[in-house]
Amino acid sequence: MLEAFSNRRGAAIYMVVWLFFGLALGGVIALTSDTPLANAMLFAIPLNMVYALVAGYSAYYLCRAYPLGARPAGTVAAVLTVAAxxxxxxxxxxxHLWNAVTALPDLAWAGIVLTPQLSALIVGLGILLYGCAAAVHYLVIEFVRARSAERRELESQLLAQEAELRMLRTQIDPHFLFNSLNSISALTSCDAGAARRMTLELASFFRQSLGMEAHKMVTLGEELVLIRHFLAIEQVRFGDRLRVACAVDDAAQACLVPPMLIQPLVENAVKHGICNLPEGGVIRIAAQRAGSLLHIRVDNPVDEDLHAGTGGSGIGLANVRQRLARAYKHEASIRWGRQDNNFNVDIAMPAHTTADRE
Known part of the structure; x- marks a missing residue:
């Protein structure tokens, strides 16, 4: 009953159905007796609308008190039969009471004649309508329960997805922090000024990253600011050995990406590329928007004597791959490989902007 009246459309449909039953009862009374049609309708319609409310609420609470499957079927059937x-x-x-009221001499019209056959018809119809109301309520209750279960399952999936994304994202911080602290420790004994600059850049990096943690998505431009802090830290360590070439167009910078998506790729480029080359090299970061897709590429030189698979097959690429799959499913892809002593990573993902989500 309460579910039926949860919106105006449901309430209107419920009352129209019962009004139809009232019209049908009035027509039967008029056809099976000498009662005028107006008298029959004025008796049947108000009586039926009152029964719609009373029987509806009664059936609803009984259906809630005796849910299907939770009680024995015989008990449920017996309770509903007695109630009907x-x-x-x-x-x-x-x-009878309503008929007596309408039959008072002061009224403009007389009541109807309630014969034993008509009384039996009213009782039988009342039992049948009560059973129909109970059946409808069971269907509505199960439908609402199924929708609630589906909503809870969806919410659980979203919470699990957010928790996994948070876990994958936070794996990056300790990994990078340990490397940076080791570098600072090494610099303190030989170059205190460089260690101090590296400490300040590290503080700026984590301040920026903590600000990004509060958002599910950030612009690629914001991600690049974080990467610049990271590279500034590493350049204190590597000096002229580490060079960067960044080619990102304005349309790409406005696109939204998961926070800390590109940083582990750049970190891999430093750790598995520049770190192993005495002469250093250039890390190239490129991004372009092509229609509905955003293309991002990170490549770096690698030591030709190292195995072809070396170049970042650990935590960095694993995080990026899993986060893309979680955020975009099949709409995003990541590919990496080695070519001409360069290791490159290519990402293709939907090009969404803040304006697209408003």
Missing amino acids: VVSGVLWLLVG
Whole structure:
């Protein structure tokens, strides 16, 4: 009953159905007796609308108190049968009372003649309508329960996805922090000024990254600011050995990406590329928007004597791959490989902007 009246459309449909039953009952009374049609309708329609409310609420609470599957089927059937019979008898008593009121001499029209056959019809119809109301309520209750379960499952999936994304994202911080602290420790004994600059850049890096943690998505431009802090830290360590070439167009900078998505790729480029080359090299970061797709590429030189698979097959690429799969499913892809002593990573993902989500 409460679910049926949860919106105006449901309430209207419920009352229209019962109004139809009232019209049908009035027509039957008029056809099976000498009662005028107006008298029959004025008796049947108000009586039926009252029964719609009373039987509806009664059936609803009984259905909630005796849910299917939670109680024995015989018990549920017995309770509903008794309730239906009692409701039918009470409906007949209310009908007699209403008929007596309408038959008063002061009224402009007389009541109807309640014969034993008509009384039996009213009781039988009351039992049948009560059973129909109970069946409808069971269907509505199960439908609402199924929708609630589906909503809870979806919410659980979203929470699990967010937790996994948070876990994958936070794996990066300790990994980078340990490397940076080791570098600072090494610099303190030989170059205190460089260690101090590296400490300040590290503080700026984590301040920026903590600000990004509060968002599910950031612009690529914000991600590049974080990468610049990271590279400034590493350049204190590597000096002229580490060079960077960045080619990112304005349309790409406005696109949204998961926070800390590109940083582990650049970190891999330093750790597995520049770190192993005495002469250093250039890390190239490029991004372009092509229609509905955002293309990002990070490549770096690698030592030709190292195995072809070397170049970042650990935590960095694993995080990026899993986060892309979680955020975009099949709409995003990541590919990496070695070519001409360069290790490159290519990402293709949907090009969303803040304006697209408003």
